[in-house]
Amino acid sequence: MRTNAFVIALSMTLLAGCSSIQRDPPLQVWDDMKHQPKFKAQSELLETDLFPFRRVSHLPPEGVVARGHLRDDSPLNTGLENGMYVGKNPLPVTLALLKQGQTKFNIYCAPCHDQTGMGKGTVPMRVPAWQPSNLTEARVVEFADGDLFNVITHGRRTMPPYRFQIVTEDRWAIVAYVRVLQRAAHSKPEEVPADQRAALQ
Numbered sequence: 003m004r005t006n007a008f009v010i011a012l013s014m015t016l017l018a019g020c021s022s023i024q025r026d027p028p029l030q031v032w033d034d035m036k037h038q039p040k041f042k043a044q045s046e047l048l049e050t051d052l053f054p055f056r057r058v059s060h061l062p063p064e065g066v067v068a069r070g071h072l073r074d075d076s077p078l079n080t081g082l083e084n085g086m087y088v089g090k091n092p093l094p095v096t097l098a099l100l101k102q103g104q105t106k107f108n109i110y111c112a113p114c115h116d117q118t119g120m121g122k123g124t125v126p127m128r129v130p131a132w133q134p135s136n137l138t139e140a141r142v143v144e145f146a147d148g149d150l151f152n153v154i155t156h157g158r159r160t161m162p163p164y165r166f167q168i169v170t171e172d173r174w175a176i177v178a179y180v181r182v183l184q185r186a187a188h189s190k191p192e193e194v195p196a197d198q199r200a201a202l203q
């Protein structure tokens with residue numbers, strides 16, 4: 003009898019771990035991985051020299067913007083200043099920018115507007131009902147740079163927007179290159195440097 007009582011008492015103690023009754027603090031025979039050294043996010047780092055500054059989390063890289071705190075209403079991002087289209091490209095127009103603009107224009111715009119900007123690309127050849135504007139016509143030459151930027155960014159009438167495909171800087175590079183195409187379309191043969199005139203056809 004006494005052994006039976008002992009066995010019952012013992013099994014109750016051991017099986018207690020399986021019950022849903024939560025002791026506080028719980029009885030832990032093996033603590034597995036419940037206890038291990040760790041740092042809490044954002045807490046101060048006192049004893050180790052993990053990072054040169056005394057913080058557990060690494061500092062964010064320079065220029066990082068927290069969600070919801072992006073200020074994207076600058077003329078560079080909108081092409082607008084005080085509600086008006088900016089007249090001039092906010093990026094300095096360099097040869098490198100024009101080359102970048104040429105590359106991106108030929109990828110993203112030429113399928114419709116063709117490589118000269120006249121509007122005779124592959125797409126309107128196949129779909130005659132969908133005619134792009136001639137980018138070298140006087141009306142478009144008179145657009146402010148910010149207006150061109152907005153056409154690329156948001157599209158216009160039947161032209162689709164390209165803000166998701168083309169990053170901001172490249173859109174301005176394209177604007178600068180469209181100016182090159184317009185200048186070329188309205189130039190005279192005499193304006194070509196003498197040593198390159200022979201190549202003209």
Ligand code: HEC
Nearest residue numbers: 110111114132133134135150153154158159160161164176
């Ligand atoms: C899928 C064909 C297509 C592509 C690609 C395209 N466009 Fe257009 N674009 C059009 C069409 C069509 C129009 C005429 C819109 C209308 O008047 O309905 C147009 C019009 C324009 C206009 C003149 C808007 C006006 O008021 O007449 C500009 C400027 C322009 N596009 C620039 C660009 C640039 C820069 C790119 C390259 C980033 C580009 N487009 C890519 C089809 C395209």
